[in-house]
Amino acid sequence: MRIVVVHNRYRSEHPSGEDRVVDQETALLSSAGHDVVLFERRSDDIAGMSLPRKAAVPLLVPWNPAARSELARTLLDVRPDVVHIHSTFPLLSPSVVAACADAGVPSVATLHNYQQVCTPGTLYRDGRICTDCVGGTPLPAVRHGCYRGSPVATAPLALSLAVNRRRWWSGITRFFCISGALRRMLVEAGMPAGKLAVKYNFVEEPPYRRDGDGEHLLYIGRLTEEKGVRLLMAAWDLLRARGGVGLPLVVAGSGPLDGEVAGWARERADVRYLGLRTRDECAELTARAAALVAPSQWLEGFGLVVVEAAAAGVPSVAAGHGAFVELVDDGVTGLLHRPGDAESLAGCLRRIVASPERNRAMGAAARGRYERDFDPRAGLTGLVEGYRAAIATPASHEPV
Known part of the structure; x- marks a missing residue:
């Protein structure tokens, strides 16, 4: 298959499990003979932007028309069988979902956390599990400043969650949930259960194995x-x-x-x-x-x-x-x-x-x-089966 992987990398000073998953999955797919094209943005690039561009970044969190146009051109050039979306925050935005719909390409999205129902994606606030926004509006998140402790910093994420919810839920052909626990929470929040499949992350064979009782x-x-x-x-x-x-x-x-x-x-x-x-x-x-x-x-x-x-x-x-x-x-x-x-x-x-x-x-x-x-064989099977299911699903005609 020909696959376009869409991902916004986290800042390098905060190593991310999501970045590792993307790297491992793309390497696994390539080693199995699939053609993988990366469409990426890096949060590290924000530091090198001019002051006006930095100031504009929060405004593009809910919708980045440039990212939509650039992905549309990539899809036209590559003509993939499927698009696999990971993180879109902060430089891509959910506009990439619309680009896939425009091109008529089925899309899958890995849900690495609870960001579909919680602005920081953690369901955690003030030392406790918090579900105040689950199944409702994200206004409590703004009030409590759930992202970086700031209502101002939280507002773009909350707006994106509110205005793009239907776009995600209707525009994505299939969601990969990285655990059954994550899937259950999202189903309770109203996400379409038929689109949510559990696909665990895989882990590569480690370079070291324990030999002894441990130190x-x-x-x-x-x-x-x-x-x-x-x-x-x-x-x-x-x-x-x-x-x-x-x-x-x-x-x-x-x-x-x-x-x-x-x-x-x-x-x-x-x-x-x-x-x-x-x-x-x-x-x-x-x-x-x-x-x-x-x-x-x-x-x-x-x-x-x-x-x-x-x-x-x-x-x-x-x-x-x-x-x-x-x-x-x-x-x-x-x-x-x-x-x-x-x-x-x-x-x-x-x-x-x-x-x-x-x-x-x-x-x-x-x-x-x-x-x-959880080994690479299981990981490859989960990916390929999910892609094939998405490709076989009739296209949605709902506007995204």
């Missing part, structure tokens, strides 16, 4: 409240007060809580804070872990680090909500703790290392789950 417990990811970093610190302090677990905690990543985490780690001999690490370094850290810790406070749409740990034969301790309940078989491939409960998380961290034999069995089971559902 540390590992948190790897963004250092933000919604990722459960503060919850992890509270749970670790509980364990430390009770004698610890015999292994250090390693924290790798960056984010708004950098300084807080670094200061906390300096006071504890059993914690190592490494900051941002390369992908290869993260893979090595994962393969040396007794368990991966994913204590997210918000409802994760997927959880790439959990699957990457499984690929390396490492079990996970994860929050028992969102997609994690699909990715971690409690007591078999890892442990699920009560969301937001430091005591429950501490108990699971102690249990996951208490028996090396049981830990190894969980790691082996996690590896088996990876091979069954």
Whole structure:
């Protein structure tokens, strides 16, 4: 097949799982003999824009006519069988959906988060899960400044959500939801269930696999409240007060809580804070872990680090909500703790290392789950089947 992939890359100082998924999927499709053309914009380019162009960026979030025209020309030149849309914020906009409709090309869109019903895509506000905008208008998001804590910064996203909802839902031929949890929330919000298919992200075969019992417990990811970093610190302090677990905690990543985490780690001999690490370094850290810790406070749409740990034969301790309940078989491939409960998380961290034999069995089971559902073969099958279904679907005649 000939496929055009549409994506707006995140800023490089904030490494994105979505960018990685796009790179891995395009490489996988190309290696399987498909012809892939990338239509991309990069958020890094905003920094080099003139002041007038920078000022205009928020105005183009709901609708960017230039992006529509440029994609239309690409579609005319390439004549693809299908278009695969990922992120369109902030430099592409939903106008790319209209370009596909204009060209009569079926389109699929991967929903990496909850942005179809929540302006920041997290369903999380003020330290709690928030569904105030689900099934209604995004006015609460503006009132609370859900994007970057600013009503002004949130307004373009809210406007885009309000005016483009029907365009997305009618113009896209098929949506890929990266978990059943994500799909259920979107169906409850009114999205057309018949267009929503679950297609898990795949993970490449890791460069390192665990050999032994593991040297540390590992948190790897963004250092933000919604990722459960503060919850992890509270749970670790509980364990430390009770004698610890015999292994250090390693924290790798960056984010708004950098300084807080670094200061906390300096006071504890059993914690190592490494900051941002390369992908290869993260893979090595994962393969040396007794368990991966994913204590997210918000409802994760997927959880790439959990699957990457499984690929390396490492079990996970994860929050028992969102997609994690699909990715971690409690007591078999890892442990699920009560969301937001430091005591429950501490108990699971102690249990996951208490028996090396049981830990190894969980790691082996996690590896088996990876091979069954998340390896590149499964990823290619999901993509190709979704594309074929979209191509076989009669075109919608609703205006977009």
